[in-house]
Amino acid sequence: MPISFKNRVTEKDIRDWLNVHGFVGRTAKIHDLDLYAIKRPGWVQVFEFRTSFRIDASDDQEIEADSDSWHVRFGVVLDDERNRTQELRTQIWMFDTQSQQQLKLDDVSQGMLTRNAETNWLPLLWIAITAIIFVMIVAIASWIT
Numbered sequence: 001m002p003i004s005f006k007n008r009v010t011e012k013d014i015r016d017w018l019n020v021h022g023f024v025g026r027t028a029k030i031h032d033l034d035l036y037a038i039k040r041p042g043w044v045q046v047f048e049f050r051t052s053f054r055i056d057a058s059d060d061q062e063i064e065a066d067s068d069s070w071h072v073r074f075g076v077v078l079d080d081e082r083n084r085t086q087e088l089r090t091q092i093w094m095f096d097t098q099s100q101q102q103l104k105l106d107d108v109s110q111g112m113l114t115r116n117a118e119t120n121w122l123p124l125l126w127i128a129i130t131a132i133i134f135v136m137i138v139a140i141a142s143w144i145t
Contacts, residue, residue: 010077010090017092019106028053034067034140036076036127037109042131046109047077048101051094074101078108134141 011030018028029052037046052072053087083089095101113127 001050007047011077013090014049014051014075014077014092017090018051023053035115036105037112037114038127038131039112040127042127042134043081044112045079045081045128045131046105046112046114047079048105049075049077051075074098076101076104076108081131 008032014033015026019026031050031052033047033049035045035134036048038044042135050072052070054070061145073096075095075141076093078091093104
């Protein structure tokens with residue numbers, strides 16, 4: 001079972017990307033946002049997710065989740081915390097099938113620590129936690145100065 005935790009920043013990045021690319025990102029339901037790979041020391045991370053979203057509906061229109069205006073896609077997020085500009089920091093790809101998603105995951109995670117049956121998640125978890133703490137310390141230090 002993959003390690004799941006709420007990553008509100010990545011969820012917001014996905015919603016923003018959906019809005020920029022013509023989808024109704026505020027209505028998106030993001031499912032199964034999971035850390036797939038990480039590159040030491042933790043700055044570069046790859047996430048996988050599944051999302052359902054509306055395309056053509058206006059915001060005031062009530063639409064059932066099983067309506068034709070709802071679509072499901074599979075996505076990959078490559079996040080590099082070293083880059084300050086959003087365009088360079090987060091890259092997102094969307095696919096119609098899980099097999100297309102898996103091909104992209106395999107491609108972007110080459111050379112990284114990836115989640116699979118033989119991987120011990122403890123080192124990945126510690127790297128991710130250390131990276132998050134370091135980013136928070138840097139952010140607080142830059143805010144103070």
